[in-house]
Amino acid sequence: DTGVSQDPRHKITKRGQNVTFRCDPISEHNRLYWYRQTLGQGPEFLTYFQNEAQLEKSRLLSDRFSAERPKGSFSTLEIQRTEQGDSAMYLCASSLGLVAAKETQYFGPGTRLLVL
């Protein structure tokens, strides 16, 4: 098992463009999380999947953001019409268990987005 992987690791885009990030969780992990981390801050929760169902979304996730997890495997996070304020590190994590709050979340290395 190689852990959680994310692609790309870095993305530079111009304001107004759309970007899509991919996360491959640890195989058989049923839960998948997306976080955003800005400089000098801890990760902030964006959204959460249990298998293929998106169960929770943060108020941080504006309507320009959409996430999917088809077939309960990998997940994508798309940002439409990017803004400079979207520049951040986007982290993905996965976990397995019965009680989400108790589970260890395994994090990927993140995708660093810079919007010019």
Add this chain to the structure above:
Amino acid sequence: AQSVTQPDIHITVSEGASLELRCNYSYGATPYLFWYVQSPGQGLQLLLKYFSGDTLVQGIKGFEAEFKRSQSSFNLRKPSVHWSDAAEYFCAVALYNNNDMRFGAGTRLTVKP
């Protein structure tokens, strides 16, 4: 309001010295408590977690943390710091019925030779 506070933005210690990183939380009930470490270019890695029971929790890499309910604190400690411990450390909390794990702002640890 619910919050997680790490009062120290940056701490510098000498190699071999002891370390204590502070974490305070403000929640209506005792949450589940975690410490994660983030090294440059690496994903966050769990050091230890506390749910209930013994208030002194042992983790990986020689770290331990103590839960003090009266102080709403969950401080991370290590008796002797190694240069490889230089990283960013995050305290995090989660509630039983909430999938929204909340992180503190982090404490950056620098280790002097």
